[in-house]
Amino acid sequence: MLLAAWLLWFYLRRFFYGRPYRPVLVLAYHRVLPRARSTLAVAQKDFARQIAYLRRRRYVFMNAEDFYQKHIVSAAPILNKICLITFDDGYRDNLKYALPILRPDNIPATIFVTVNKIGSPEPYYWDFKNQTKFSKDDLPLTWPELRCLQKSGWTIGSHTLNHYELNRLSDQEIKQELRFARKILTEKFGQNNVICYPRGAADARVLGLARAAGYGLGFVTNSCADDWLALPRVGIYAHDNFWRFRLKLFLRRLAPLKKKELAHGAGVIG
Numbered sequence: 468m469l470l471a472a473w474l475l476w477f478y479l480r481r482f483f484y485g486r487p488y489r490p491v492l493v494l495a496y497h498r499v500l501p502r503a504r505s506t507l508a509v510a511q512k513d514f515a516r517q518i519a520y521l522r523r524r525r526y527v528f529m530n531a532e533d534f535y536q537k538h539i540v541s542a543a544p545i546l547n548k549i550c551l552i553t554f555d556d557g558y559r560d561n562l563k564y565a566l567p568i569l570r571p572d573n574i575p576a577t578i579f580v581t582v583n584k585i586g587s588p589e590p591y592y593w594d595f596k597n598q599t600k601f602s603k604d605d606l607p608l609t610w611p612e613l614r615c616l617q618k619s620g621w622t623i624g625s626h627t628l629n630h631y632e633l634n635r636l637s638d639q640e641i642k643q644e645l646r647f648a649r650k651i652l653t654e655k656f657g658q659n660n661v662i663c664y665p666r667g668a669a670d671a672r673v674l675g676l677a678r679a680a681g682y683g684l685g686f687v688t689n690s691c692a693d694d695w696l697a698l699p700r701v702g703i704y705a706h707d708n709f710w711r712f713r714l715k716l717f718l719r720r721l722a723p724l725k726k727k728e729l730a731h732g733a734g735v736i737g
């Protein structure tokens with residue numbers, strides 16, 4: 468019954484909005500490896516199949532900084548089905564296994580890096596819970612490797628300095644995490660206006676401080692806030708087989724459009 472109601476709404480809403488309905492699709496990945504050996508990793512062959520599917524569905528791929536400049540700063544209407552492919556944390560495997568899938572078709576992506584971990588010989592602290600042996604793929608990317616990704620059309624975005632859950636910190640600590648990360652990334656890579664909050668922890672206080680720090684586009688996993696600083700993403704994990712992947716995309720299309728998306732013409736096709 469509930470499903471029937473959703474489906475009815477899905478097909479009828481174009482009459483309410485007066486146009487086909489199409490929110491911006493943002494996919495959130497963490498790791499791409501030859502074999503998905505942890506929840507956060509997607510097998511390379513699955514990743515390739517997912518990207519091929521998105522291409523067949525005629526998504527237009529953008530990196531987050533270009534999307535911000537074109538559709539938020541310049542307020543260009545969103546005329547296409549837009550897909551932003553994002554990676555969190557800054558793992559080396561992104562360069563080794565994700566880039567070779569994206570580069571042949573010039574598909575840009577966005578990587579959110581934990582700035583104080585860039586180039587570290589130590590794995591991320593949370594990986595010690597499940598792992599004792601580490602390979603190079605498990606380590607954070609280095610500055611030259613990030614430059615290589617940038618040359619391939621990737622945005623190097625902020626995942627703060629230390630990957631703390633921001634909503635647990637004081638205002639002063641949040642400011643430091645946000646401002647210094649943005650400053651360092653801007654010095655190294657040019658413009659930096661995009662952020663992904665560690666563990667999606669962004670309440671109204673964090674969003675306000677992110678805005679004050681100069682960010683213009685932010686990503687979370689689930690969001691009720693009608694704000695470009697809290698754009699929801701679809702997380703893709705090891706257990707997402709192809710059927711689940713397509714279901715997740717379908718459910719994202721069912722989500723109500725935010726006022727901000729309508730104001731920018733989201734959903735208008737051609």
Ligand SMILES: [Zn+2]
Nearest residue numbers: 555556665666
């Ligand atoms: Zn993270």
